[in-house]
Every structure is written in C-alpha cells, then in structure tokens.
Amino acid sequence: MNRPFLKNNLSQIVFVIAWIxxxxxxxxxxxxxxxxxxxxxxIDSVVWNALFALLSVGLWxxxxxxxxxxxxxxxxxINHFGAAVLSVLAVVFxxxxxxxxxxxxxxxxxxxxxxxxxxxxxxxxxxxxLLALVCYLIIYVKNFREKVLREAELKALxxxxxxxxxxxQINPHFLFNSLNSISSLxxxxxxxxxxxxxxxxxxxxxxxxxxxxxxxxxxxxxxNCKKYLEIEQVRFGNRLQYSFSFDFDLQSYxxxxxxxxxxxxxxxxxxxxxxETTSVIDAIFKQTSIGVSVSVSNTLPLTPPNTLGTGVxxxxxxRRLLLMYxxxxxxxxxxxxxxxxxxxxxxx
Amino acid sequence: xxxxxxxxxxxARDLLRHYLSFDDSIxxxxxxxxxxSGVMAINRDKPNLVxxxxxxxxxxxxxxxxxxxxxxxIIFTTAYDEYAIxxxxxxxxxxxxxxxxxxxxxxxxxRAKDKAELNNPTDEEIKNITNSTPLISRVVVKDGNGIHxxxxxxxxxxxxxDDYIFIYSKQGRYLKKQTMKNIEERLNPSxxxxxxxxxxxxxxxxxxxxxxxxxxxxxxxxxxKKIKVSAAGYKLLRAQLDF
Numbered sequence: 001m002n003r004p005f006l007k008n009n010l011s012q013i014v015f016v017i018a019w020i021x022x023x024x025x026x027x028x029x030x031x032x033x034x035x036x037x038x039x040x041x042x043i044d045s046v047v048w049n050a051l052f053a054l055l056s057v058g059l060w061x062x063x064x065x066x067x068x069x070x071x072x073x074x075x076x077x078i079n080h081f082g083a084a085v086l087s088v089l090a091v092v093f094x095x096x097x098x099x100x101x102x103x104x105x106x107x108x109x110x111x112x113x114x115x116x117x118x119x120x121x122x123x124x125x126x127x128x129x130l131l132a133l134v135c136y137l138i139i140y141v142k143n144f145r146e147k148v149l150r151e152a153e154l155k156a157l158x159x160x161x162x163x164x165x166x167x168x169q170i171n172p173h174f175l176f177n178s179l180n181s182i183s184s185l186x187x188x189x190x191x192x193x194x195x196x197x198x199x200x201x202x203x204x205x206x207x208x209x210x211x212x213x214x215x216x217x218x219x220x221x222x223x224n225c226k227k228y229l230e231i232e233q234v235r236f237g238n239r240l241q242y243s244f245s246f247d248f249d250l251q252s253y254x255x256x257x258x259x260x261x262x263x264x265x266x267x268x269x270x271x272x273x274x275x276e277t278t279s280v281i282d283a284i285f286k287q288t289s290i291g292v293s294v295s296v297s298n299t300l301p302l303t304p305p306n307t308l309g310t311g312v313x314x315x316x317x318x319r320r321l322l323l324m325y326x327x328x329x330x331x332x333x334x335x336x337x338x339x340x341x342x343x344x345x346x347x348x
Numbered sequence: 349x350x351x352x353x354x355x356x357x358x359x360a361r362d363l364l365r366h367y368l369s370f371d372d373s374i375x376x377x378x379x380x381x382x383x384x385s386g387v388m389a390i391n392r393d394k395p396n397l398v399x400x401x402x403x404x405x406x407x408x409x410x411x412x413x414x415x416x417x418x419x420x421x422i423i424f425t426t427a428y429d430e431y432a433i434x435x436x437x438x439x440x441x442x443x444x445x446x447x448x449x450x451x452x453x454x455x456x457x458x459r460a461k462d463k464a465e466l467n468n469p470t471d472e473e474i475k476n477i478t479n480s481t482p483l484i485s486r487v488v489v490k491d492g493n494g495i496h497x498x499x500x501x502x503x504x505x506x507x508x509x510d511d512y513i514f515i516y517s518k519q520g521r522y523l524k525k526q527t528m529k530n531i532e533e534r535l536n537p538s539x540x541x542x543x544x545x546x547x548x549x550x551x552x553x554x555x556x557x558x559x560x561x562x563x564x565x566x567x568x569x570x571x572x573k574k575i576k577v578s579a580a581g582y583k584l585l586r587a588q589l590d591f
Contacts, residue, residue, distance in 0.1 A: 173427045176447065180359070180360055180447040181359035184363035187362070187366050188362055188366075235358075235359065276405040301406075
C-alpha cells in the first residue's frame, strides 16, 4: 500500500500501454509531418516519453501528498507552474543530451532537433498540465470511491445498529432502577415522582428521535445529558455531584447525537455506583483550533473496581466518530489513580 | 422476624420500608447503603432475613454473601435479571426484579416466613459459588483486621492450603476459605494459570522461569516468591505465553 500508484498489475499495465500509445502517436507524427527518418522518430519518441513517464511518477507522488482540499488554489497553481518550468527545461535538456549521445554522427538531425526545440517547450508544458490533471482526476475518483464505500459502511452500521440502537441508548438497568425510584416516590413524594416521570419521558423521547448518523446541536446534547444526570441524582442523592463548564455558545456547534450521554453513564457506573461517598463528574467544553473539545472526568473510588471494564462502550463511540468524521483518535482516555477522563474532539 | 436492608439507593430503601410496614411481625433492625457496612451489621446483628441489592458500593451483593458468618434468608432486589440463576444456586429465598409490585413483594415475604416457620434454617454454605459466576475482577477476604478487597491484577499467586487458599498480593498474604478449583473457575483463564497442583500463578507477575529438576520448573514471581511449576503447568504456560 506504500505505492498505490503501482499497487496492482492493472494500473501498471494501463500506465505502460498509455505511454506506448502516446509514444506511437509521437513517432508517427514526427515521421509523417516532419519527414524525420523512422529510426530517429522512434528514438526521439522513446526518449521524450520515457522522460515524461518518469516525471509523471514523481508528479503523482507529489500530487498525492498535497491535499487539494486544504491547500490554497493559488499556491497549488504557483507550485505547479514552477515545477512545470523546471521539469520542462530539464526534460528538453536531457532529451537533447541523450539523443546527441546516441546519434553522434547525425548532424543533419541535430538541425532538425534545433528547429523543433521551441515547439518542445510548448508541448512539454502541455504534457505537464495534462499529466497533473490526470493525477488530480485519479485522486478525485479514488477519494470519491472511498467516500462512497465509507457511506455504504455507515449505512450498514445504521441498519445493524438501529435494532440495537434503542437498547444501547436506553440502558435497561438505568430504566428499571429509575422506574423503581418513581415507584417509591409515588408513595412519599408524588410531586417528585411526577417530575421524574416527565424528565424520564423527555429523555426517552430524545433517544427515540435520534439515529446513529443524526447530528444535533451541542446544546441539545448537553440538555439531554443534564436530564440524565438529574434522574440519576434522584437515585443517588448526595453521592452524585456534577458540573458543566463552557464559555461559548453551544447552540452553534453540531455534533453526532447520543455520543456524550454514554460518557456520563460510564462515570456513574464506575464511580458513583461504586462508592457510598461523593463522586464528582466534571464536563468541560472548550473551543480549540480544530474543533470543540469535550472532557468528561470522574473521580475514582479507592476500592478496586467491581467490574472488569470491557471498553465496549468507548469503542462504539470511537467507531462512530471515525465513520462520521473520517479522522482517527478523536476520543482519548486518560486515567490516573484518582481520576478517569475521556476527551472527545468534534472537528469543525 | 429481624430484617436488614442492604440497598444503596434511598428511594429503593424507602419503598422496601414502606412495603414492610404492613407486616407487624417484621422488625427492621438496620438499613445499610454499601456492602461493607452490610457485612459488619449482618455478622453483628444476625438478622433472619436480608433484602440485598446486587450492585452495591465497595462490596457487591455476592461478595457480601462470601463474607458473612451467619446464614440469614436472602431476598435479592435488583434491576439486573442476569443474576437470577446464580442467586438461586446460592439458595436465595427469592429474587425481586425492580420495580416490583406490592403483591410480588408480599409473595416473596410470605415465602421467607414459610421457610422460617419450617424452622429449617438454610444451613447450606452460601459459599463457593459455581460456574454460572462471571469472572471476578477482585477478591474479597475477611480477617482479624477487617475486610480486604484485593484487585485481581495485584495478586501474584494463589497457594492451596487444605480447604483454604493463601492469596499472595501486593498488599500482603491473605487466607481465605475457598477451594483451588472454585477460585480457578472464577479467574480469567488467560491471566491465571494452574501451574501446579498447589499453585495458581498470575502470568503477568512471573519474572523468571527456570528448570528445577527433570520435568519440573521453578517460577520466580515479581515479589521474589518462588513457586513450583509441574510439567503440565509448564505446558499450559507455554501455550498461554507463546514461548
């Protein structure tokens, strides 16, 4: 995969055939239009096109590493213009050098070569431009195809996930424990039970509305997480303390839905549920140069954890982020003895 | 009937107390919010019946059962249905899935009273749980100094000692009443290997492995303890560590 240009036999064959075709046209043109002897026309064509074939390989790698979507169009044009001038000069020079070394005795033909030289610069430029365009076209098609594949994968994930989606979003233990709390509150504190039913309904409605590839505003997502925590607060009372801190308008950012709530669920599961003392969950939102960063951290209990964390929950989020943004490492985990932090970057 | 409630959520405790208030023969002698204080209270106050949640801070419900010296009747109250089989293997009187109705609760309570009237205390050991048990991430031990919770990764090795086991860990050596076979079944088999009839070793804590006699080896652990490795144990180690 290091050399995708020659990665399979097909592209190698196409590459060679294309250059043979170009070379044949070149030689034929020289032979018929300029009345050059057939052997000289052939040699001229072979040398000229071999040099450009080499140049095209270099050009390909250069085009491949420069990302057309992030670079400025102006600088791309300037770079290519400079590269074109240098490489055409080099090709014409080398071509002449090689022909003269092969064809030492042919003074007559040196004359012909001299005659054709100005034309070569123009043709060389034309070649370069064409090659660059072909490179960009290939890369465009390749990217397009990858995008289609990725979208297909995302769609497949959506299909796969839609059945499990609800189950994933609405943790049954959370649901049943909450219902149990409501059941209890109806006896001693009906008002509170009433509140909790409303909150739980809103939470469920929000979950039902989302699908694996839906995007929502960051503020909606945060509101949902707050509702979730308010419900958990009823269950855990003083054992749960949480805070949200941000100093910008969350409304203006769009993020994949239901990515944040699992982070709080994890924090509850591994922190609040594991200790009878107070656990603290802090969510910090920041604007960075590449996107919005969200850090959710929770204090860790002193006793060894009850469950072996499988990391499946975080893996699912990672996978979704990768599919939606096509950027790796958007989710990072940092664990110390006393604190567990998950940071997610939502790129712009 | 003396009852103890071990449940970490206040609303859930309120509900249990409410349901129990309908029965005059019930005396609630304590409510506890974590497994640790639950163990202490049960051993001290010897209740007839315990309402026990499974997901609890510090010690979970099953760990609590390992550490109590008395055998009260147990009614599990939990939102998790996946532990029901295990609960019945432990001779639990009932298993209430949250949220439960008053009728269902009274049925469970009735069952407990019937059992108590038969004057047939559950004398089966509520210890040494069998194979439906998920792999454990920590071991709980009780000794003269109190209850110790040992993270499984901190364990160097386990040594057989008749009906007991010695657990060698970073925090020290502990004695626990449990069989080798039983603890072996509950440990992650890719990390804990029965290297000898008398030893289970944590492969992550093995420092060195040397030939000792013909067909027998000696492993040095990271705490410098040396343990014997039989030919069969050596084979298992090789398969696991791929050397």
